[in-house]
Amino acid sequence: MASKENSYFSDFIKGLWKENPVLVQFLGMCPTLAVTNAVVNAIAMSAAVIFVLVASAIIISLIRKFIPAQVRIASFIVVIATFVTMADRYLAAFYPELSKALGPFIPLIVVNCIILGRMEAFASKNNVGRSILDALGMSFGFAIGLLLMSTFREILGNGTWLGYEVLGNWWDKWMVMILPPGAFLTLGTIVGVSKFLQTKFKKA
Amino acid sequence: MEKQYASDFKISSSPHLRGKESVPKIMYWVVGILMLPVASSIYFFGMNAVRILLISVIVSLLTEYIFLVSRKKDISLLFDGSAIITGILLALTLPPGLKSSYVVIGAFVSIALGKQVFGGLGYNMFNPALVGRAFLQASFPVAMTTWIPPVIQKMVDAKTFATPLGGFKFSHILTPYKNLLIGNTGGSLGETSAILLIVGGIILLIKKYIDWKIPTGILLTVFVLEGGLYLINPEKYANPLFHILAGGLLLGAFFMATDMVTSPITPKGTWIYAVGIGVLVVLIRVFGGLPEGVMYSILIMNAFVPLLNRYTRPKILGEGGKK
Numbered sequence: 001m002a003s004k005e006n007s008y009f010s011d012f013i014k015g016l017w018k019e020n021p022v023l024v025q026f027l028g029m030c031p032t033l034a035v036t037n038a039v040v041n042a043i044a045m046s047a048a049v050i051f052v053l054v055a056s057a058i059i060i061s062l063i064r065k066f067i068p069a070q071v072r073i074a075s076f077i078v079v080i081a082t083f084v085t086m087a088d089r090y091l092a093a094f095y096p097e098l099s100k101a102l103g104p105f106i107p108l109i110v111v112n113c114i115i116l117g118r119m120e121a122f123a124s125k126n127n128v129g130r131s132i133l134d135a136l137g138m139s140f141g142f143a144i145g146l147l148l149m150s151t152f153r154e155i156l157g158n159g160t161w162l163g164y165e166v167l168g169n170w171w172d173k174w175m176v177m178i179l180p181p182g183a184f185l186t187l188g189t190i191v192g193v194s195k196f197l198q199t200k201f202k203k204a
Numbered sequence: 205m206e207k208q209y210a211s212d213f214k215i216s217s218s219p220h221l222r223g224k225e226s227v228p229k230i231m232y233w234v235v236g237i238l239m240l241p242v243a244s245s246i247y248f249f250g251m252n253a254v255r256i257l258l259i260s261v262i263v264s265l266l267t268e269y270i271f272l273v274s275r276k277k278d279i280s281l282l283f284d285g286s287a288i289i290t291g292i293l294l295a296l297t298l299p300p301g302l303k304s305s306y307v308v309i310g311a312f313v314s315i316a317l318g319k320q321v322f323g324g325l326g327y328n329m330f331n332p333a334l335v336g337r338a339f340l341q342a343s344f345p346v347a348m349t350t351w352i353p354p355v356i357q358k359m360v361d362a363k364t365f366a367t368p369l370g371g372f373k374f375s376h377i378l379t380p381y382k383n384l385l386i387g388n389t390g391g392s393l394g395e396t397s398a399i400l401l402i403v404g405g406i407i408l409l410i411k412k413y414i415d416w417k418i419p420t421g422i423l424l425t426v427f428v429l430e431g432g433l434y435l436i437n438p439e440k441y442a443n444p445l446f447h448i449l450a451g452g453l454l455l456g457a458f459f460m461a462t463d464m465v466t467s468p469i470t471p472k473g474t475w476i477y478a479v480g481i482g483v484l485v486v487l488i489r490v491f492g493g494l495p496e497g498v499m500y501s502i503l504i505m506n507a508f509v510p511l512l513n514r515y516t517r518p519k520i521l522g523e524g525g526k527k
Contacts, residue, residue: 172303172305172306172344173343174309174343174344175342175343175344175345176339176342176343177343179342181342185317188321192321
């Protein structure tokens with residue numbers, strides 16, 4: 001492990017690529033596969049996760065000394081659920097269509113492995129500053145994964161990106177890409193390419 | 205003395221006896237036999253068949269070449285015949301009126317996602333041609349179920365046409381057996397001519413390039429199950445013979461389910477695999493929403509092959525029984 005002084009940067013940066021929750025840790029697969037059929041869904045989902053992860057990391061790392069070890073998971077869930085409810089209600093109030101499109105996946109952030117995992121592995125053991133950096137890095141990593149997935153799927157499957165036409169009328173939409181099998185194909189391909197890049201850069 | 209003694213023996217690991225057959229030889233035999241359904245497709249569907257077959261084979265070979273180069277493999281593997289077979293088989297399962305660009309996508313997906321990402325010939329889990337077809341079916345459901353009539357049946361003003369199975373399922377029209385046998389019906393390029401498929405299958409069986417258990421198991425299962433349904437209610441369900449001759453069952457049973465890489469190696473496992481395909485075909489055709497289910501049946505059972513190989517392994521001599 002790196003020494004404490006220069007590890008603040010690595011706390012943040014590791015979630016983006018080296019320990020990317022989607023591409024490397026395979027956490028939070030449920031929303032990754034389910035909501036990435038359109039870029040706008042992916043952005044909303046990522047925003048919700050960034051908010052919930054950072055906010056709960058702050059609270060958990062602040063009260064980490066008071067949580068008895070035996071009931072820590074339950075305590076994490078209570079804190080996470082509070083923020084998820086806030087995010088869910090906010091979306092339902094201001095973006096009802098988006099909220100409908102995302103369906104149960106916003107409430108399901110409560111049991112998202114990325115968030116619970118970061119609480120258990122990081123926020124409950126480190127101070128607030130480092131926890132925030134870690135949470136930011138991980139949630140941005142999640143956002144990167146989702147954006148990559150949804151970019152490929154929406155362009156190939158619908159010919160659009162964020163609703164704007166990218167490929168013209170000549171493009172025959174690959175329906176499969178916005179259907180569930182397309183999610184698995186895209187994830188497999190992206191993970192394969194990222195693994196290839198990682199091993200290549202490691203050697204160099 | 206000691207040194208000489210050791211060099212007198214050639215030490216190698218098993219297998220010590222090798223047959224005369226090789227992968228390219230078998231593959232090119234299969235390519236040769238596939239010329240039968242290819243001929244019927246060209247006869248019945250004319251230039252459309254030539255176009256789809258050529259594009260499919262060329263794109264398959266190109267994709268294989270790109271992957272072999274990028275994976276730094278021996279380029280001679282390109283001509284082991286397997287990519288050509290995949291190209292032909294994919295083309296034979298496509299509807300005759302399909303756009304060329306779709307054929308390109310299908311052939312690329314077959315080789316790239318169906319075969320090379322797993323590590324090439326011998327490592328793929330699913331029949332590559334069927335992976336490509338399934339991808340097309342999910343991507344372009346309308347184009348993949350739009351059938352045009354054979355060239356021979358000079359029908360006036362007929363842009364679309366029902367397959368025998370579709371016609372039976374949705375409008376209860378039985379195609380005459382003579383048409384099914386000869387191939388003068390609607391359908392995918394290579395599935396219409398039952399008689400040529402049977403001849404090709406028999407040649408493969410005589411040459412022992414395919415396991416007789418697989419086509420036997422599939423066809424018997426379909427025959428028995430459909431026969432049972434037919435006996436219960438002959439007005440609602442079709443004659444079992446119709447189900448065997450119509451659609452892609454013969455093509456699938458003889459040429460696709462029997463793929464050496466994606467079928468089980470144990471005798472017991474092979475039977476389970478074949479019967480499983482038969483049961484799924486009947487379930488999808490009779491109770492499912494689609495008129496045809498051979499592709500999905502084979503793909504689903506392909507997924508079970510590693511499991512079947514594992515749990516139907518014959519006992520090794522001397523291995524104790526359960527206590």
